[in-house]
Amino acid sequence: MSNNAYVPGLEGIVASQTAISMVDGQNGRLIYQGYVIADLAEEMSFEEVAFLLWEGRLPNRSELDALSLELVGHRTLTQPASIALDALPKDTDPMDVLRSVVSVQGVEHRLAKPTVPLAIHATASFPTILAMFHRRKLGLPPIKPRADLGHAANYLYMLNGTEASPEIVRALNTYLVLLADHGMNASTFTARVIASTESDLTSALVGAIGALKGPAHGGAPAAVIEQLELIGTADNAERWLRDARKRKVKFMGFGHRIYRVYDPRAKILKEMCRRMNPKFYDLASKVEEVALQILHEEHPERPQSTNVEFYSAGVLQAIGLPKEYFTPTFAAGRVTGWSAHVLEQAANNRIIRPQSEYIGPEPRKPMPLAERG
């Protein structure tokens, strides 16, 4: 029993000390290892940012080459993982595919401590799992990974069987960088709770995938598209949104516990959307304007900001990803942050075991089976 008060959602409770990323909600800044996200997003490759999250500094040329080589070398699934992937029904949710196949890919005979090489291997496998399953669903043969392509380019190549344009590759790369880490979000926290028992890296990642799947976390970008499809046109936005509000329909892609100002990732994604997906942008920017207006009217005290998922949807659509691959692609970026947090947790560990407050009845005696009514 504890004398402390229950804190719903652990809001405001400091659960970890971290040097990996910081969400500066007051100033709308996301920091990776000291760098502001806006300085990294369109300048750095996903590989460089992964190195930054794992090692705490940006790589030099030879370190980057070594990392790229290690990633390329682990893009192939193990035989058990390929068999397991084929054992799942073709209409399985890709997040469940990812959760299951990452679990198989990482099985071990003996418990191993989390390491950077293991983090690299896991990161390398995510696009392969997603691309293989996507093609299987379409009845297409799997595409072998291309050693000469970077992480983002290879993902698209394995999905489509053709090389994507530099603009598309760059957009996916930026998306992956933007989503790579974000403080103590629910999936990262799940990974740290699992790591705190001294469990292995794969276990922590599998748990994190499970958490990211939830619609209150990573499961929302597809819902943004679905809502925009319902709204249909910019002209219809005001009517649809006001009407939806009366029916207590939640606006998808708005609100965040931490940011008090515009999410810096959303800002970058919005600009990308404007360039790459004008049709989406015209509708989405109108919907955003009206939605923010309505939300402000309802709760003038609340900073109802557009969140990262809103414009993610448009960027991922422009990249050509089917909407059921939005959340798994989020995972393909976030796996770097998850594993960096696991390494940090393991380096200075204490089991995460909070308390609960009992709200059940006072102790009483059980009746034997025959005497129960």
Next chain:
Amino acid sequence: MGEFSPGLEGVVAAETAVSEVDGANGRLIYRGGYLIEDLVPVVSYEEAAYLLWHGELPNESELDALRQQMASARNLNKSGRGTLMAIDPGTDPMDVLRTVVSAQGASKTLAKPTLEEAIALTAVFPTIVGAAYRRRQGKDPLEPRDDLGHAANLLWMMEGKEPSAEKAHWVDTYLVLLADHGLNASTFAARVVASTGSDLTSCVVGAIAALKGPAHGGATLAARNMLDKVGSAANAEKWLTEAHARHERFSGFGHRVYRTYDPRAKILREIAKTAAPELHETAARTEELALKILHEAHPERPNATNVDFWASVVLTGAGIPKELFTTVFATSRVSGWTAHVLESLSDLRIIRPASRWIGPEPGKKPLQLAKR
């Protein structure tokens, strides 16, 4: 922002009626307000699971219905079976469990956790654990037996012969004792996953992943490994004195919550006398000396024996090999995990704590690759 509390010690992260660990008084209370020592003599694992899910003990017809429902959900589906058979037989059984549960629960669309799913998941654990064990031995997995209770079916799935009533009873008691325990790390992991609106399989997979850690579910195996090293009651004094001098941690002692003897350890210690008389003798002598040494080293600490210590002896007596200990723990705890997830649905709020920044001052400019 509040103070950093390492391990969230003392932070209240949930309200629950599923169970309460009253550490100060050494009491474990299960849903409905029952003390664990009152439940053990009167309930089977199925009744305990029903209690955790519903908040009331079942009557005879409710219990029959649950037993039937569980018996009919013991088979793996095609995904679960295909995945099981794809994995190398030498794989850590906890990894087999994590993976096969994930595949078994793979679904087309996101579903809200339900009691039916909780029952089905609980029912299938012994099938996976038994199959993992048999494949390690180069044997084929067996079909579950729908005429056996949960504990007896677990032993059947492992050995392919019907266990004695005594053995089944020991395992059943163990399963009742371990079914829930407040907001431990794996249960908390399940609740964090649930808080995002994710599905029940994801919650349970996350919980298995957390239970695997040696600081949590892996502790029963560690306790048994230590007893193996001690070897015999006669050797206990020598081994423990030397181990203490080497600063080796004694496995099976200490708990963050209990300030007195763990009530579950007390019950298991008693059963151990009959279940594994020889190992009991070694363990009893080890316990006596370990507590003495620990008390001398830290007189201020309540260094009581924990459940893992005596669980390792009872499971050994029931014929469960030590490499399966953590999976058998999971086989019990899955009812608690699912009960917590179902409870949390009534007031779902994403669990998203804060972190304290200890990195470099924000705002430094990245150098171009060529200049690094």
